[in-house]
Amino acid sequence: MSSARHSGIGDAVCAAPVGDWCGEGVLWHPEEKAVYWTDVNRFLIHRFTPHNGCVKTWFFEEPVTAVLMTSRYETLVVVTGSGAILWQAAGDVRGEPFFRVPNWPSVRANDAGVDPHGSLWIGTMRNNVNPDGSPGEAGGSDGGLFRIRPDGTVTEHLRNVGIANTVVWSPDHTKFYFADSLADKIEVFEFDGGISTPRPFFNNFGRGLPDGSTVDSGGYLWNCRYGGSCILRIAPDRSIDRVIEMPTMNITNCTFGGDDLKTLYVTTAAVGAPPAERLAGSLFAIETEFAGQPEASFKIV
Numbered sequence: 001m002s003s004a005r006h007s008g009i010g011d012a013v014c015a016a017p018v019g020d021w022c023g024e025g026v027l028w029h030p031e032e033k034a035v036y037w038t039d040v041n042r043f044l045i046h047r048f049t050p051h052n053g054c055v056k057t058w059f060f061e062e063p064v065t066a067v068l069m070t071s072r073y074e075t076l077v078v079v080t081g082s083g084a085i086l087w088q089a090a091g092d093v094r095g096e097p098f099f100r101v102p103n104w105p106s107v108r109a110n111d112a113g114v115d116p117h118g119s120l121w122i123g124t125m126r127n128n129v130n131p132d133g134s135p136g137e138a139g140g141s142d143g144g145l146f147r148i149r150p151d152g153t154v155t156e157h158l159r160n161v162g163i164a165n166t167v168v169w170s171p172d173h174t175k176f177y178f179a180d181s182l183a184d185k186i187e188v189f190e191f192d193g194g195i196s197t198p199r200p201f202f203n204n205f206g207r208g209l210p211d212g213s214t215v216d217s218g219g220y221l222w223n224c225r226y227g228g229s230c231i232l233r234i235a236p237d238r239s240i241d242r243v244i245e246m247p248t249m250n251i252t253n254c255t256f257g258g259d260d261l262k263t264l265y266v267t268t269a270a271v272g273a274p275p276a277e278r279l280a281g282s283l284f285a286i287e288t289e290f291a292g293q294p295e296a297s298f299k300i301v
Contacts, residue, residue, distance in 0.1 A: 008289035012246050012266065016048045016055050020281040021133070023267030024212065025066030025112070028257030028295060031073045035257055035265050036089075037283060038064040041133045045078065047089065048283060050258070058092060063129045066112040068120065069297040077298050079122055081108035081129065084148065086300070099148045105131075107142050111212055111253070113167035115176075117193055118299030120148040123164020123178070135271050138163060138182070145178065147194075150299035157195055166213040166223065170236075171293055177201060177221055179210040186210050186223065186234075202234055212253030217261075217291045224251040224266065231266065233290075248280045249273050256292020264288055 021041035028035055035048040043060045045067060063081035070077055070086065078087040078094075082104040086095040101109050101124055108127040114120055123145050128138035143161035148154050158164075162182025169176055169191060176191040178198070184205075187198035202210070202221075208228020213221050220241060221234045229249050233242040250269035257265050263285055270281030 007242055009242065009244055010287040012244070012284040012286050014279050014282045015050070015053075015265070015285040016046065016283040017279060018046060018055060018057075018282060019270055020044075020046075020267065020283075021135075021271045022252065022269040023281060023283065024110075024252050025064070025068075025079065026212075026253050026255045026265055026267045026283075027067045027069065027076075028255050028261070028265065028292075029069070029073075029076075030295070033259070035283065036067040036076070037253075037265075037267050038067060039281075040065055041129055041135065041271065043133060046283070050263075050285070058089070063108060063133075065109050066122075068112060068114050069295045071118065071297045071299045075300065077112075077114075077120060079109050079112045081105065081127065083109065084112075084120065084122065098152060099146070099154065102144075103142070110143070110163060111165045111167050113169070114296040114298045115147075115191070115193075116169060116173040116296055118150055118297060119193075120298045121167050122146050122148065123161065123167055125161065125163040141182075143180075150301045155194075165211050166221075168213050168215045168221070169296075170215060170219050171217055172219075175236075177213060177215070179213070179223070181209045181211060181226065184209055186213075186221070202232075202238055205232065208249075208251070211251065212267075214255045214264075214292060216256065217293055220290070222254055222264065224254055226250050226252060226269070227272075231264075244286065246284070248277050248282070250280065255295075256288075256290075261292040261294070262288050262290060264292075 145158035166179035208225035273280035
């Protein structure tokens with residue numbers, strides 16, 4: 001195991017000091033050469049364009065937890081607390097929900113991803129966001145994991161989840177990774193369009209809890225540690241390859257972007273961070289020698 005320094009990974013640089021209460025759902029949009037991400041508690045979507053350093057923000061009426069590509073590059077999936085909609089940033093055109101979270105508002109959507117076949121996967125959790133956006137209590141095992149096919153068919157694949165995070169796939173499309181943050185565990189499933197019985201992948205690290213992740217083109221899982229001030233690069237054999245130290249405590253999600261997919265964009269949360277952490281809630285950028293995978297797209301039929 002090595003630290004990030006002298007290991008092909010640069011320092012974390014603040015790209016956008018937006019002060020998110022809970023930054024999440026980060027996406028690299030290759031056609032726009034832009035980063036989209038959300039602030040769950042402030043009901044926001046941000047877009048950062050690295051070439052000019054500009055940030056644009058859109059306001060929503062409920063928590064927003066993820067932004068994902070579709071087969072139409074001008075249209076995105078927006079995962080909200082209550083479900084999922086199609087959205088066009090140009091003109092701020094918002095569709096009607098095509099998926100609704102069961103038991104909303106006591107349960108809300110959290111992390112999400114698109115599989116190699118173009119289906120949308122959404123994990124849920126007990127709703128810890130009050131109607132005014134202030135933090136509520138998480139806990140219990142009210143969450144689950146749902147697959148939404150392009151034709152609208154919904155399948156519930158997991159139940160009794162605490163906080164659903166890490167909805168990502170291996171480069172060869174045969175493995176699916178999923179985390180329950182409250183249980184402090186990341187599991188791996190065989191994937192063939194659906195998922196098999198889970199096997200333990202990475203548990204009880206000791207620094208924070210597992211939050212969002214991405215998988216690079218070499219099959220290594222990059223896991224953000226909420227409360228742990230770091231990101232782990234975990235090998236397919238479950239060993240820790242690198243620990244990337246971060247300047248803030250609550251690291252929430254990450255994805256690779258840039259023309260060569262070698263810039264890691266990282267979201268963070270200001271909620272619960274020490275007052276001295278002036279950059280808590282920022283979007284960070286880390287230059288690496290590792291390439292990510294292209295974003296998968298939800299198929300619009």
